Amino acid sequence: MTRVLSGIQPTGQPQLGNYLGALRSWIALQDSADAFYCVVDLHALTVPGDAAELRSATMTMATLLLAAGLDPDRCTLFVQSHVPAHTQVAWLLECTASFGEMRRMTQWKDKSAKGGEEAARLGLLAYPALMAADIVLYDADRVPVGDDQRQHLELTRTLAERFNHRYGQTFKVPDALIPARGQGGRVMDLQEPTRKMSKSSDSPQGTVFLFDDPKDIERKIKRAVTDADDGPDAVRYDPAAKPGVSNLLDILATITGRTPDQVAAGYTRYGPLKADTASAVVELLAPIQARYRELASDPASVAKVLRAGAERANEVAAATAARAEAAIGLLPPG
Numbered sequence: 001m002t003r004v005l006s007g008i009q010p011t012g013q014p015q016l017g018n019y020l021g022a023l024r025s026w027i028a029l030q031d032s033a034d035a036f037y038c039v040v041d042l043h044a045l046t047v048p049g050d051a052a053e054l055r056s057a058t059m060t061m062a063t064l065l066l067a068a069g070l071d072p073d074r075c076t077l078f079v080q081s082h083v084p085a086h087t088q089v090a091w092l093l094e095c096t097a098s099f100g101e102m103r104r105m106t107q108w109k110d111k112s113a114k115g116g117e118e119a120a121r122l123g124l125l126a127y128p129a130l131m132a133a134d135i136v137l138y139d140a141d142r143v144p145v146g147d148d149q150r151q152h153l154e155l156t157r158t159l160a161e162r163f164n165h166r167y168g169q170t171f172k173v174p175d176a177l178i179p180a181r182g183q184g185g186r187v188m189d190l191q192e193p194t195r196k197m198s199k200s201s202d203s204p205q206g207t208v209f210l211f212d213d214p215k216d217i218e219r220k221i222k223r224a225v226t227d228a229d230d231g232p233d234a235v236r237y238d239p240a241a242k243p244g245v246s247n248l249l250d251i252l253a254t255i256t257g258r259t260p261d262q263v264a265a266g267y268t269r270y271g272p273l274k275a276d277t278a279s280a281v282v283e284l285l286a287p288i289q290a291r292y293r294e295l296a297s298d299p300a301s302v303a304k305v306l307r308a309g310a311e312r313a314n315e316v317a318a319a320t321a322a323r324a325e326a327a328i329g330l331l332p333p334g
């Protein structure tokens, strides 16, 4: 059976791009694959944050994942830091990667540019090696992610191949599983549609958070930046020339299971497109929010799911870590 693995950071509130780009595929894959999903709390340490907030955001994210449709009977859901093999193998991969290739990662360039390279945490530079470890530990065949993770997946493949070449066949080389163009793989910020929507962005008006109430969702989508075209073909899918409109078409198409061109054919003006997109998002999120409220009232049940998930994840990951340590030449404990 195909094995899949993916993770989400407990940084800020989950947003629509996380859902359309990744979580939707995670939920679908539970029926066709042996699926491992984790809240990657160690990745959250790469940027400044508060300890109590991190604990609470980790629980919130796990609860949200269950509310969105992950079923502990059909997937393994766990918290990354509950499985020590992740940091163990991350070090082996840091010693496989080069400083130069880490510096070329777009996320490093973007995020370190904010506060300057001097202040950026070393973990921010190194975390693609941790992400590679997350994946190879589970012998994952496929990794369902949004388009922004394409470069990190390429690096994971490179590191796995390099390790295998240097030390002998150890890791499976995974493939990324990214939604097709126009199917939610890159949801853009509603206010700055040339930038991807992001949990931790400083543009809350451009981000639809999964916990937003219907009024906020409608307001944000109705105020989404479009353009000044008003001709008969103003509503068309052209991400380069019309990023704002194309983003709305992408969102509505993904939710309703059509292509952006099919959706565009139904509109001549932006107002009705925005109104229908807002309604579709509200309808999509309402049941998730209701289920979240139920689950959040019983944190002990969520903790139990995470404990069981960590147990299964540990079994698989510890075996891979032992294999990798042996391959690289670490002396097994007596």
Ligand code: AQP
Residues within 6 Å of the ligand: 007, 008, 009, 010, 011, 012, 015, 017, 018, 019, 020, 021, 022, 144, 145, 146, 147, 148, 149, 184, 185, 186, 187, 188, 196, 197, 198, 199, 200, 201
């Ligand atoms: N805008 C997006 N469109 C489609 N997919 C997206 N993803 C994130 N943003 C979009 C996908 O969501 C999954 C989980 O993301 P993550 O938590 O690992 O971190 P990220 O990619 O850096 O996402 P954010 O929301 O932008 O988080 P912060 O602000 O913390 O950096 C991934 O599969 C990602 O591709």
